[in-house]
Amino acid sequence: QAHLVESGGGLVQAGGSLRLSCAASGFTVSAYRMGWFRQAPVKEREFVAGIRWSIGDTYIADSVKGRFTISRDNAKNTVDLQINSLKPEDTAVYYCAASSSRNIMWSRGYDYWGQGTQVTVSS
Numbered sequence: 001q002a003h004l005v006e007s008g009g010g011l012v013q014a015g016g017s018l019r020l021s022c023a024a025s026g027f028t029v030s031a032y033r034m035g036w037f038r039q040a041p042v043k044e045r046e047f048v049a050g051i052r053w054s055i056g057d058t059y060i061a062d063s064v065k066g067r068f069t070i071s072r073d074n075a076k077n078t079v080d081l082q083i084n085s086l087k088p089e090d091t092a093v094y095y096c097a098a099s100s101s102r103n104i105m106w107s108r109g110y111d112y113w114g115q116g117t118q119v120t121v122s123s
Contacts, residue, residue, distance in 0.1 A: 002027040002112040003025045003026045004023070006115065007117060009118045010118075010119070011122065012122070014088055014123050015085060015086065017084045018082075019081070020080065020096075021079075022079045022080070024078070032053055033101070034097070035050040035051075035098075035099060038092035038094045038119075039116075040092040043092075047105040048063075048064050049068050053072055053079075068081060068084075069084075090119060092118075095114055095115075098111055098112040
């Protein structure tokens with residue numbers, strides 16, 4: 001059974017950094033594209049970063065480019081999201097997900113989702 005577990009969220013001051021981690025199990029991660037999404041209250045779920053596990057190609061949303069970095073650890077089966085220069089508007093629940101779709105930014109193409117981790121940025 002596929003399982004994704006996020007960790008690393010918390011309360012941080014604006015300008016700070018966080019590293020979110022997603023542990024994947026129960027499926028062949030190398031066959032999937034992994035993505036990070038976020039959802040703030042009363043807003044739609046938003047793609048922020050993705051990675052093709054097999055070759056390591058990364059995709060970062062324009063809205064967070066330059067501050068967000070995605071990486072994977074093959075040995076640990078984890079996908080990390082490094083967030084720097086945090087802003088209050090980054091406050092959201094961050095979700096890790098796995099997709100068998102070619103469109104890494106399309107949330108409906110994702111097969112598995114984690115439970116999310118809360119990131120709160122104070123001004």
